[in-house]
Amino acid sequence: MAERGLRRWLLAGLLLCAWPAAGHELGDFGRVKPGVLNDEIIPGTDRLMRRLGNQPVSNFNITDQEREMHDRVYRFLIARHARDWAFDYEQVVAVAGLTSRRKGKDDLYYRWLTGERYASSRVRYNTMADDIGADLLTLPSTFAAICAVIEIDRQRAVAAAEIADIEPAMIAEMHERKAENDLHVGRFVAALDYRYASYGYALDHFLVETPHGEAVEVDARLSELAIWVDRAEQQEFCGDWSTGEGGDGAIPGRVLLDAPSEGEYRK
Numbered sequence: 508m509a510e511r512g513l514r515r516w517l518l519a520g521l522l523l524c525a526w527p528a529a530g531h532e533l534g535d536f537g538r539v540k541p542g543v544l545n546d547e548i549i550p551g552t553d554r555l556m557r558r559l560g561n562q563p564v565s566n567f568n569i570t571d572q573e574r575e576m577h578d579r580v581y582r583f584l585i586a587r588h589a590r591d592w593a594f595d596y597e598q599v600v601a602v603a604g605l606t607s608r609r610k611g612k613d614d615l616y617y618r619w620l621t622g623e624r625y626a627s628s629r630v631r632y633n634t635m636a637d638d639i640g641a642d643l644l645t646l647p648s649t650f651a652a653i654c655a656v657i658e659i660d661r662q663r664a665v666a667a668a669e670i671a672d673i674e675p676a677m678i679a680e681m682h683e684r685k686a687e688n689d690l691h692v693g694r695f696v697a698a699l700d701y702r703y704a705s706y707g708y709a710l711d712h713f714l715v716e717t718p719h720g721e722a723v724e725v726d727a728r729l730s731e732l733a734i735w736v737d738r739a740e741q742q743e744f745c746g747d748w749s750t751g752e753g754g755d756g757a758i759p760g761r762v763l764l765d766a767p768s769e770g771e772y773r774k
Contacts, residue, residue, distance in 0.1 A: 563686035572655040573688065579649040580695040583642070583702065616705035617712050631713060632721035639706055639728040642699075646735045653692055654745040660685045696739045703729070703736045 569577075620631045663681050667673055710725055738746070 563683050563690055565680055565684035565687045567680055567684045570656075570659055572652070572659050576652040576656045576688075577691060579645065579652045580691055580698075582645060583649070583695055583698040613701075613704045613708040617709035620709055620713075628717040629719045629721050631717070632719055632725050635706060635709060635713075635725045636721070636728055639725065639732055642702060643728060643731060643735070649695070650735075650738070650744045650746075653695070656688050656692075657744065660688060692742075692744075699736055699739050703732055706732070 620634060623631070623634075625631055625634075663684070667678055667681055706725075706729055710722065710729060714722055738744075
């Protein structure tokens with residue numbers, strides 16, 4: 508029976524690797540759409556790969572907050588063009604469970620944009636601005652979802668400390684779930700860093716290849732995204748980021764924002 512179960516999930520993993528990008532379609536507000544792929548195959552394959560890799564796998568019932576975090580983090584592990592530039596990274600992070608960005612892969616987004624047949628080279632900048640803007644729109648809710656899970660883990664620890672007759676096995680499962688949640692957060696941080704690096708690589712190369720004034724908008728959004736990347740790397744998920752407070756300012760951009768003409772760019 509156990510052998511059949513293992514074979515089932517290994518086959519599911521192969522199916523996942525071959526699944527078309529449309530299978531990763533997102534729903535409203537940056538959440539994944541319900542379905543066999545998102546609800547069963549990907550989570551089941553992920554758990555299997557973590558078990559095989561000696562990574563945390565908890566048997567605790569999942570809370571609403573944890574499910575919300577998983578859905579929102581997953582949105583950053585994929586892209587609407589995942590098969591074309593982020594699919595390789597998705598397999599490394601979402602399935603194998605690694606949390607470090609693969610070096611030498613930052614050019615995949617640029618190569619995807621280059622391969623698309625646009626009527627105007629300016630449209631590539633507009634696509635970049637839209638993609639970065641979509642990330643920026645969902646980051647506040649993603650941070651809030653992570654913060655909610657951090658609070659759930661804190662409440663578990665408080666309850667375990669105050670209840671005298673909780674079995675050691677239950678305490679061990681609590682620690683396993685905390686490690687599992689930390690792994691999901693680590694994936695998000697790595698994925699956000701990867702997306703930022705990919706956007707930056709594309710902008711830098713298009714500034715040399717096809718310089719246009721539309722680069723200014725991309726540069727401004729990329730500078731805003733850099734603030735979120737820094738917050739994620741510092742594990743600052745529980746601030747009131749919706750107000751824009753916190754003392755952070757946009758980093759200097761790649762493009763001269765007051766340039767009157769195209770072609771005047773910073774290095």
